Amino acid sequence: MIKFSNVSLIYPNSTTTVIEDLNLEITEGELVLVIGPTGSGKSSLLRLINGLVPHHTGGILAGDITVDGISTATVKPGSLAHLIGIVGQNPANGFVADTVEEELVFGMEALNLSNDTMRKRVEEVLDLISLSQLRSRAIATLSGGEQQRVAIASALVAHPKVLVLDEPTSALDPIAAEEVLSILHRLVHDLGLTVVIAEHKLERVIQFADRIVHINGAGKAMIGRPEDILMNSPIAPPIVELARALGLKEIGVSVRQMRRMTTEFRDGFEITKPAHTAPSIKPFVSISDLTVSYNGKNAVNAISTMIYENEIVAIMGRNGAGKSSLLRAIAGVSDNAYGEVIVNGINSQKLHSKLRRENVGFIPQEPSDLLYGQSVTIECQQADNDNQVDSGTTFALLAQLVPGISASAHPRDLSEGQRLGLALSVVLSANPRLLIMDEPTRGLDYQAKRVLTKILVDFARTFNRSVIIATHDVELVAELATRTIFIADGEIVADGPTIDVLLSSPAFAPQVSKIMAPQPWLTVADVVRAIEGRE
Numbered sequence: 118m119i120k121f122s123n124v125s126l127i128y129p130n131s132t133t134t135v136i137e138d139l140n141l142e143i144t145e146g147e148l149v150l151v152i153g154p155t156g157s158g159k160s161s162l163l164r165l166i167n168g169l170v171p172h173h174t175g176g177i178l179a180g181d182i183t184v185d186g187i188s189t190a191t192v193k194p195g196s197l198a199h200l201i202g203i204v205g206q207n208p209a210n211g212f213v214a215d216t217v218e219e220e221l222v223f224g225m226e227a228l229n230l231s232n233d234t235m236r237k238r239v240e241e242v243l244d245l246i247s248l249s250q251l252r253s254r255a256i257a258t259l260s261g262g263e264q265q266r267v268a269i270a271s272a273l274v275a276h277p278k279v280l281v282l283d284e285p286t287s288a289l290d291p292i293a294a295e296e297v298l299s300i301l302h303r304l305v306h307d308l309g310l311t312v313v314i315a316e317h318k319l320e321r322v323i324q325f326a327d328r329i330v331h332i333n334g335a336g337k338a339m340i341g342r343p344e345d346i347l348m349n350s351p352i353a354p355p356i357v358e359l360a361r362a363l364g365l366k367e368i369g370v371s372v373r374q375m376r377r378m379t380t381e382f383r384d385g386f387e388i389t390k391p392a393h394t395a396p397s398i399k400p401f402v403s404i405s406d407l408t409v410s411y412n413g414k415n416a417v418n419a420i421s422t423m424i425y426e427n428e429i430v431a432i433m434g435r436n437g438a439g440k441s442s443l444l445r446a447i448a449g450v451s452d453n454a455y456g457e458v459i460v461n462g463i464n465s466q467k468l469h470s471k472l473r474r475e476n477v478g479f480i481p482q483e484p485s486d487l488l489y490g491q492s493v494t495i496e497c498q499q500a501d502n503d504n505q506v507d508s509g510t511t512f513a514l515l516a517q518l519v520p521g522i523s524a525s526a527h528p529r530d531l532s533e534g535q536r537l538g539l540a541l542s543v544v545l546s547a548n549p550r551l552l553i554m555d556e557p558t559r560g561l562d563y564q565a566k567r568v569l570t571k572i573l574v575d576f577a578r579t580f581n582r583s584v585i586i587a588t589h590d591v592e593l594v595a596e597l598a599t600r601t602i603f604i605a606d607g608e609i610v611a612d613g614p615t616i617d618v619l620l621s622s623p624a625f626a627p628q629v630s631k632i633m634a635p636q637p638w639l640t641v642a643d644v645v646r647a648i649e650g651r652e
Contacts, residue, residue, distance in 0.1 A: 137336030202272030262436030484540035534560030
C-alpha cells in the first residue's frame with residue numbers, strides 16, 4: 118500500500134538529513150508505529166506519505182514514495198485526499214469550519230459526495246468516535262482533547278485507505294485514548310485500513326502495533342516487531358523499563374502479558390503503602406467558590422481548595438471536565454471567572470507585568486501563544502531581558518530540556534515538543550513562585566519527560582515553589598505529583614495523595630500499578646526499591 122524506495126530528505130539550511138536511504142513497505146491492513154526523540158523527523162516521515170513534504174514545506178527529496186501505486190512526486194497532496202486521511206500534531210490548525218458537523222461535512226463536499234452519502238457517514242462517525250453530543254458545538258469552544266477526536270473523525274469520514282496520525286492521543290484522557298485506538302485497531306482488522314501513527318506515549322499504542330519504525334534523529338531508521346525494537350531502544354515506555362529492571366529475557370507489550378511474566382515478583386510481599394511526603398503547611402494559593410461560565414454553562418462549578426508551598430499538584434479528569442478553564446482562572450487570565458483566587462496574598466486577576474512574572478508562570482495548552490520572536494535566540498534573549506537574569510540563562514534551560522535545537526531556527530518551525538520546551542524555558546527563567554502548565558508533555562519523548570520531571574521537582578523543593586499541572590499523562594503524574602485532584606463536570610470528585618487517587622481509579626492508574634497489583638507501586642523505581650528492600 119505504501120512503499121518508500123531509497124528515500125532521503127534534507128531541509129534547506131540543515132546540516133543533517135532527516136531521513137537517509139529509507140526502504141520501507143507497509144502492506145494493506147497494517148498498523149505501523151513511528152517512534153523517535155523529540156524533533157527527530159517523525160512528523161516529516163508522516164507528511165512524506167501524502168506529499169505535504171516536500172510539496173508544501175520545501176526540502177530536497179531523493180528516492181520515490183508510492184501510495185496504492187501512485188507516486189507522491191507526480192501529484193499534489195490534494196489529489197490524494199480520497200486515498201489518505203491525515204491528522205496533524207495540532208488539530209486546531211487544520212479546521213476550516215465553525216461547528217463539528219460542518220467540519221465533518223467539509224471534506225466530503227470537496228470529494229463531491231452525494232447528500233445521502235454524507236448524511237450516513239456523518240452519523241456513522243459521530244457514533245464511532247463518541248461525538249454525537251458535540252455535533253452542533255462550535256469547534257472553538259471544545260477542549261483540546263475534544264478537538265483531537267473531531268480531527269480524527271474528519272479524517273475517517275472520507276473512508277480513506279490510509280490513515281496517518283501524528284500523536285493522536287496526546288490530548289486525550291486515558292479512556293478516550295483507549296477508545297480511539299481500539300476503533301483504529303478494529304478498522305485495521307475488519308476493513309483493511311492501513312494506519313501509520315507517530316506517538317510519544319508508547320504505553321498506549323505498542324499493543325496495537327504490527328511493526329515499529331524507529332528514527333534515531335540522525336537520518337537512520339530501524340524497522341521491526343515492537344518486541345524486537347523496544348528490547349534495546351533508548352526510547353521505551355514504563356512497561357518495557359519494568360521488564361529491563363526485573364531482568365526479564367523477553368518484554369511484554371500489554372499489561373496482560375507482563376502480569377503473566379511478573380507473578381514471582383508480586384508474590385510474598387506484605388501489602389503496605391509507602392509513606393506520604395507531607396507538603397509545606399503554608400498555603401500559597403487560596404481558591405474560594407471559583408466558577409467559570411461559558412454561555413450560561415459552568416465549566417468550573419464553585420471550586421474551593423488550597424495549594425501549598427513546594428507542592429506539585431496534578432489536575433486530572435476526562436476531556437472537557439474543566440481542567441484548562443480551572444488553570445486559566447487560577448492564573449488570572451480568564452474573563453469568565455467568578456469567585457476568588459489569591460496567589461501569595463494578591464488576587465491573581467490583579468497581577469500585572471513584573472509582579473505577575475515573579476508570582477505566576479502560565480504555559481497554556483498551545484505553547485506557541487507565548488512565542489513571538491523571529492528565532493530561538495531572539496526569544497531567549499528577550500526572556501533574559503524581561504526576567505532580568507544573566508544572558509544565556511533561558512537558552513541554557515532550553516538546552517537542558519530539549520537538546521540540539523538550532524539557535525537560529527524560527528519558533529514556528531520547531532516540533533510541538535521543542536516549542537513546549539522553549540516556552541517552558543522562557544517562563545522558568547523568571548523563577549515564578551507558582552508554575553501552572555496545561556498538558557506539559559505534549560510532543561515530549563521519554564528522555565525529555567525525565568528531564569522535565571527533574572526540573573519541576575528541583576524547582577518545587579529547592580526553591581520552595583508550587584507547581585500545578587493539568588495532564589492526561591498518568592505516567593508523569595505517578596513520577597512527579599505529590600497530590601492529585603480529579604475533577605468531573607467542573608467539580609472536585611477526588612483530592613488526595615497521588616498514590617491514593619491513582620490506585621483508586623482503574624482507568625487512570627499507570628501501567629506499572631496495573632501490572633504489579635495488588636502491590637501499591639506506581640513506578641518502576643517503586644518496584645525496584647521494594648524488591649531491593651526484600652533482598
